[in-house]
Structure formats: C-alpha cells, structure tokens
Amino acid sequence: MAKRQVRIGMVGYKFMGKAHSHAYRDLPFYFDNDVQPVMQAIAGRDEAGVKAAADKMGWASYETDWRRLVERDDIDLIDIGSPNNTHAEIAIAAAQAGKHIICEKPLALNADEARRMLEAVDKAGVVHMICHNYRFVPAIRYAKQLIDSGQLGKIYHMRAHYLQDWIMDPDFPLVWRLRKDICGSGTHGDLMAHSIDLARYLTGEITEVSGMMNTFIKQRPLGEMSGGLSAKASGEQVGEVDVDDAVAFICRFDNEAMGVFEATRFGKGNRNTNQFEINGSKGSVRWSMEHMNDLQLYLDTDKEGSQGFRTISCTETIHPYAGAYWPAGHIIGYEHTFINIAHELMQGIAENRSPSPNFEDGYRNQLVLEAVETSSKEKQWVQIPQF
Numbered sequence: 047m048a049k050r051q052v053r054i055g056m057v058g059y060k061f062m063g064k065a066h067s068h069a070y071r072d073l074p075f076y077f078d079n080d081v082q083p084v085m086q087a088i089a090g091r092d093e094a095g096v097k098a099a100a101d102k103m104g105w106a107s108y109e110t111d112w113r114r115l116v117e118r119d120d121i122d123l124i125d126i127g128s129p130n131n132t133h134a135e136i137a138i139a140a141a142q143a144g145k146h147i148i149c150e151k152p153l154a155l156n157a158d159e160a161r162r163m164l165e166a167v168d169k170a171g172v173v174h175m176i177c178h179n180y181r182f183v184p185a186i187r188y189a190k191q192l193i194d195s196g197q198l199g200k201i202y203h204m205r206a207h208y209l210q211d212w213i214m215d216p217d218f219p220l221v222w223r224l225r226k227d228i229c230g231s232g233t234h235g236d237l238m239a240h241s242i243d244l245a246r247y248l249t250g251e252i253t254e255v256s257g258m259m260n261t262f263i264k265q266r267p268l269g270e271m272s273g274g275l276s277a278k279a280s281g282e283q284v285g286e287v288d289v290d291d292a293v294a295f296i297c298r299f300d301n302e303a304m305g306v307f308e309a310t311r312f313g314k315g316n317r318n319t320n321q322f323e324i325n326g327s328k329g330s331v332r333w334s335m336e337h338m339n340d341l342q343l344y345l346d347t348d349k350e351g352s353q354g355f356r357t358i359s360c361t362e363t364i365h366p367y368a369g370a371y372w373p374a375g376h377i378i379g380y381e382h383t384f385i386n387i388a389h390e391l392m393q394g395i396a397e398n399r400s401p402s403p404n405f406e407d408g409y410r411n412q413l414v415l416e417a418v419e420t421s422s423k424e425k426q427w428v429q430i431p432q433f
C-alpha cells in the first residue's frame with residue numbers, strides 16, 4: 047500500500063534551506079518511515095532565485111510569498127528556514143492553517159514571541175519541532191543514554207563552548223545575523239542557543255544564570271549574507287551593531303550540577319568549535335563537533351592502571367541512528383544530523399505527536415537566553431521563570 051504523503055512547504059533556501067532540502071531528499075535512502083516526505087514547494091522573495099533553488103534542490107514548485115505556502119491545500123508541513131524575525135509570524139499562521147511545523151532555532155526573537163508560538167501550535171494540535179540538530183549526532187545521543195542509565199553517576203559539571211571566527215574582520219558586513227531587529231541577539235541566539243539545548247537535553251533544566259555579553263566591533267559596512275557564513279558589502283554606508291559578538295554565563299541546574307558556557311564569533315582559528323564536557327561521580331564524557339563521530343569516555347570502573355579517556359567511534363549499529371547509514375567506522379557528517387531530525391519529524395507526524403525538541407523546548411531555551419541577557423545588563427544572578 048502507498049504510504050501517506052507529507053507534502054512539505056519550505057521557507058528560505060540558503061544555508062538551512064540547503065541542509066533541510068538535502069535531508070528530505072536523502073531520508074528514504076536510510077530510514078523506512080511510515081510516511082513519505084514530498085518536496086512540494088519552496089518560498090523565497092526573489093523569483094529568479096527561488097526558481098533556481100527549486101530546480102537545483104528538487105522542489106516541485108515555488109512561491110514568492112510564504113503566505114501562499116500556508117494557504118495551499120496541498121501542503122501538510124511548513125519548514126521555516128528563514129531569519130529569526132520571520133519565525134513567529136510564519137509559525138502562528140501555519141498553525142492556524144492546521145499545518146505541521148518545523149522551525150529553525152532560535153525559536154523566536156524573544157521569550158514572549160516563543161510563548162505565543164507554543165500557544166498557537168498547542169491550540170491547533172499540530173505536530174511541531176525546533177531544529178536543534180546537534181541532539182541528533184549519534185555520539186551525543188549515546189552520551190545521553192550513558193547519563194540516563196546512570197553510568198556516569200550523579201552529574202556535577204557541564205562546561206561547553208561554541209566558538210567561531212567568521213566576523214572578526216571589521217569590514218565584515220552588518221548582515222541580518224548582526225541586527226537585533228532581525229535576529230534578536232547575536233552569537234547568543236545563534237551559537238549559545240545550541241549549547242543551552244544540549245545542556246537541557248543532557249544535564250537538566252537550568253534554574254539560574256549569571257552572564258556577560260560583549261560587542262567588540264560597534265560599526266560595520268551594510269551588506270547581506272551570500273550563503274553559508276559568507277557575506278558581501280552593499281556599498282560605503284555603515285551601521286551600528288546592536289547585538290553581542292561574545293557571551294559567557296555560569297549557571298545552576300535543577301539537579302545541583304554547575305554549568306560554565308561560552309560562545310563567541312571572535313575565537314580566532316575556531317571555525318565551528320562546538321564542544322562540551324560532562325563530569326559525573328562515576329565517569330565523564332567529552333564531545334567536539336569537529337570530530338563529531340567520536341565520544342571521549344572516562345569510566346571509574348575501568349581497571350586501575352588502565353583508566354583514562356577512551357575514544358569511541360559512535361558508528362556501530364548499537365549507537366543511535368548510526369546503523370541506518372554505513373558499516374561501522376564509515377563516518378557520517380553535519381548533513382546527517384538533519385536527516386536524523388527529518389526522520390524523527392516524519393515519525394512524529396505518522397504517530398501524531400511532537401518529538402523533542404519541539405516548541406516547548408524552544409520556549410524554555412528562549413527563557414534561558416533572555417535570563418542571560420538580563421543578567422548581563424543588570425550585573426546580577428537571574429532566575430529562570432518557572433514553566
């Protein structure tokens with residue numbers, strides 16, 4: 047019998063648009079889902095650009111206004127891969143039209159918008175997810191299993207940093223990622239949001255934070271993203287940078303663990319250094335995105351004299367998602383994290399449930415982001431509102 051189709055309408059077709067398109071195309075190669083994704087339509091504002099993207103990435107049709115995607119009867123799922131200031135309006139309209147939704151992170155510009163998005167999907171009863179793709183790395187999934195099964199014991203510490211260096215040149219333009227009205231916050235919502243999601247996933251809920259934020263370069267030439275993390279200036283005009291270049295915070299978790307977090311786009315030499323370490327009473331794990339298939343594990347139960355961090359290649363069939371791909375040792379990459387999330391999303395739609403992380407996670411994440419901003423402004427500890 048033919049599988050039920052999930053007809054997707056995607057907004058935005060550059061960096062994340064490419065990652066999501068690739069995931070929907072490749073999903074059936076690796077996972078046997080109960081529903082079948084159909085790349086029905088994409089939306090962008092520039093007709094020539096959106097048409098070329100639809101042809102290149104294999105979408106059946108295109109629209110020049112995202113509202114058309116939401117109105118169309120032949121669309122079941124709206125995939126939001128456009129800048130942060132568009133997320134709330136598109137998601138709320140999509141929910142009201144009864145569409146399932148996957149939205150890129152951070153969920154919104156601020157916690158108030160995120161809460162309204164959560165209320166809209168709850169009210170509509172649609173399936174929803176947020177695209178925190180690092181949760182879908184096999185090594186991180188395996189770390190979660192080790193923690194949940196008690197093999198690391200009581201968790202005392204999590205420390206994480208997410209470091210990039212692509213805006214260090216003062217002539218790098220003032221793209222949307224550096225404008226508060228479009229992105230909400232800078233490095234914080236872009237990179238720290240991922241670390242916060244991993245912290246909530248692996249360690250527990252964050253209860254209070256003390257943070258600091260800094261903007262090193264205060265004016266930049268105007269310009270636009272040209273794909274990936276590249277950009278081009280649009281002339282001589284300059285504008286004010288009103289978001290953070292770097293952020294750091296310490297925190298407490300609900301299980302008494304302590305957290306230390308740092309994110310920056312001024313970490314010279316670090317192209318995408320997303321790393322964490324978690325220490326428990328019986329063991330520790332370490333992970334780094336640039337070696338994403340590996341998990342470093344220390345276990346107290348190892349024989350005295352042979353103790354030390356070992357490197358596990360999380361490519362065996364026992365490791366989450368890994369068995370869907372290649373024989374052990376045949377590594378996977380960044381794009382596979384999006385295939386894994388697409389797999390969970392399709393299963394969620396098949397079973398009418400919202401897999402984690404979803405809009406509730408997005409809202410909780412946004413509460414932490416906002417608390418760090420408040421703490422940085424007020425120079426004091428800030429509690430995360432109860433939810």
Ligand SMILES: NC(=O)c1ccc[n+]([C@@H]2O[C@H](COP(=O)([O-])OP(=O)(O)OC[C@H]3O[C@@H](n4cnc5c(N)ncnc54)[C@H](O)[C@@H]3O)[C@@H](O)[C@H]2O)c1
Nearest residue numbers: 058059060061062063090127128129130150151152177271
């Ligand atoms: N999960 C991740 O690891 C990850 C990585 C990068 C970006 N993101 C998130 O993905 C989202 C998009 O980022 P990106 O890097 O793909 O940006 P990008 O600049 O590469 O692409 C943005 C796309 O949105 C389109 N767009 C902008 N405004 C629009 C509008 N009003 N209507 C329709 N289309 C519009 C642009 O034309 C472009 O196609 C952001 O929320 C960002 O935070 C997530």
